[in-house]
Amino acid sequence: MISKESIINVVFCSDGNYIEYLATSLASVYHNNLANNIHFHVFSYDVSESQLDKLRAQPGNISVYKIENADLASYDSQSSLAHINKSTYIRLLVPRLLPESVQRFVYLDVDTLCFSSLSALNAINIDHHICAVVTDNTKDINRKNSQRIGMTTDAYFNAGFLYINRRAWLDHEVERKTQDILRDRKGQLKYLDQDALNIVLENNVVYIDKKWNLLYTLLNDEQQQNFIYRAETMPVIMHFTGGRKPWYQEHQGVGQHLYLFYRNFTAWRDTPLRSYRERMRATDYRVYARRALQKGHLVEALKNYAAYLNKKLKK
Numbered sequence: 001m002i003s004k005e006s007i008i009n010v011v012f013c014s015d016g017n018y019i020e021y022l023a024t025s026l027a028s029v030y031h032n033n034l035a036n037n038i039h040f041h042v043f044s045y046d047v048s049e050s051q052l053d054k055l056r057a058q059p060g061n062i063s064v065y066k067i068e069n070a071d072l073a074s075y076d077s078q079s080s081l082a083h084i085n086k087s088t089y090i091r092l093l094v095p096r097l098l099p100e101s102v103q104r105f106v107y108l109d110v111d112t113l114c115f116s117s118l119s120a121l122n123a124i125n126i127d128h129h130i131c132a133v134v135t136d137n138t139k140d141i142n143r144k145n146s147q148r149i150g151m152t153t154d155a156y157f158n159a160g161f162l163y164i165n166r167r168a169w170l171d172h173e174v175e176r177k178t179q180d181i182l183r184d185r186k187g188q189l190k191y192l193d194q195d196a197l198n199i200v201l202e203n204n205v206v207y208i209d210k211k212w213n214l215l216y217t218l219l220n221d222e223q224q225q226n227f228i229y230r231a232e233t234m235p236v237i238m239h240f241t242g243g244r245k246p247w248y249q250e251h252q253g254v255g256q257h258l259y260l261f262y263r264n265f266t267a268w269r270d271t272p273l274r275s276y277r278e279r280m281r282a283t284d285y286r287v288y289a290r291r292a293l294q295k296g297h298l299v300e301a302l303k304n305y306a307a308y309l310n311k312k313l314k315k
Contacts, residue, residue, distance in 0.1 A: 006037055008118050009105035011098075013043040013067075013090035019051050020268040021247055022110040023058060027265040029114040030060045036119050041098060041105070043067055043090045054267035065097060089193055091162070092178055095169040102166060109160035111240045112213075113258055115228075118236065121163060130168045130204040133157035134213035136194075149195045151202050159194040160239045161213035174200055211235045216255065217242040221291070225254045243284070248276035250288060282311035 010029055014022040026040055040060055044052060045067040052064055067090055091107050098105065106121065108114075124132050136142055136158040143154040169175075174197070181196040182189070189195040214235035216224065227233040238258075244251045246259035263269055276284070285308035292301035 007039050008033070008036055008121060009039050009041060009098075009102050010118070011041045011043065011091075011094055011105050011107045012110060013045075013094065013107075014047065014110050015045045016047045016051060018110050019044070019047050019055065020263070020266070020271065021245075023055050023266040023268060024247075024259060024263040025108060025110050025112050025114070026055075026060065026062070027058060028112075028262040029108070029118070030058070031262070031265065032114050032116055033118055036117060037061075038118070039063070039102075041065065041094075041102070043094060043097070045071075045090060058266060067093065091159070092175045092193060095164060095166045096175060098166065105164055105166065107162040107164060108237065109239065111245055112160060113238050113240070113262060114236065115234055115238065116236050120236075124163060124206070124208060126163060126165045126168075126206060129206045130165055130172055130174065130201055131206075132163035132208045132212075133159075133201075133205045134161055134210055135207060136215070137218065145191075145195075146198070149189065149199055151199060153202060155202075155207065156198055157201075157205060157207070158213055158215060158239070158241075159197050160241070161237055163208075163212075168204075172200075172204065211237075213237050213239050216240045221294070228254055228258065243279060243281070244276065244287070247273060249273045250276045253291075280307070280311075282308050285311060 010026075012022045012026060022042065026042070029038065029040075038060065040062045042055065042062060042064045044064060046069075047066075056062055056064065071090075071093060094105075094107065104121075104126070106118065126132050134157060136145065136156050139154070142156040145156040146154050177200045178193060178196040181199055182193060185196075212235070214227075214237065216238060218241075219227065223233070227235070227238075238255075240246055240255060240259075246256040247263075285304045289301045289304035289308060292298075292304060
């Protein structure tokens with residue numbers, strides 16, 4: 001009989017627009033943890049049964065929970081960021097909705113890929129903390145973010161990976177407190193529930209190595225293309241932060257290759273990649289112009305740089 005302690009519970013949350021990306025991230029966890037007993041808990045909002053059936057058909061122990069509209073009604077119109085939607089708030093509800101048998105679990109954003117075993121989580125002691133987290137940015141930016149939201153410490157974490165002590169979360173009433181802050185400070189929080197969670201969980205988290213939630217946007221171009229080839233830079237979890245996700249046609253490179261590799265294990269393997277063009281900002285055109293120039297694609301570089309200038313002038 002398998003003990004509860006030997007099970008590694010992994011939680012994902014998504015709506016219908018992101019279920020393909022969830023499936024890909026889940027596949028990456030599954031295939032890098034064949035020797036571990038992983039139980040996936042998928043919280044879905046506005047996802048069709050046909051999509052959920054595709055997800056359930058993937059290998060692995062997968063439980064699906066449906067979130068009703070009423071559960072997320074209080075989060076309408078909270079976000080002003082183009083790549084953030086209401087389903088991101090599901091993570092706040094998860095500890096309350098999980099089965100009682102689940103005492104520890106990992107929450108992962110859908111824009112993550114796993115590259116190695118999660119078994120080392122068993123050595124992370126969160127008995128006296130609400131969660132284990134990873135710092136969000138550079139020390140200076142983290143300090144500015146913590147000051148911006150009125151924290152008393154300089155620490156600030158990224159909420160795309162959370163290793164949660166469920167009982168401590170519930171006892172601390174994290175869901176209610178976070179909701180209160182989102183309501184009372186609406187329009188004041190740049191990073192929404194991540195900001196609110198940092199406020200609520202201050203002094204109640206333990207910081208762990210960045211390999212558990214390595215932010216893609218903190219890597220330079222060379223690092224983004226070469227991290228996979230070096231053992232010392234290989235993360236357990238790569239988090240593709242920012243708007244330029246690997247599932248967009250235009251965001252080519254190693255990150256996209258890895259995403260497509262794991263997507264091949266899902267029912268979405270033959271789905272065409274979406275285009276990022278409608279979401280392109282001035283900074284995106286500048287990035288793509290620089291990358292095209294580095295590859296020697298002069299015409300493409302000039303087109304993207306012209307689009308960058310055009311966007312800048314229209315501001």
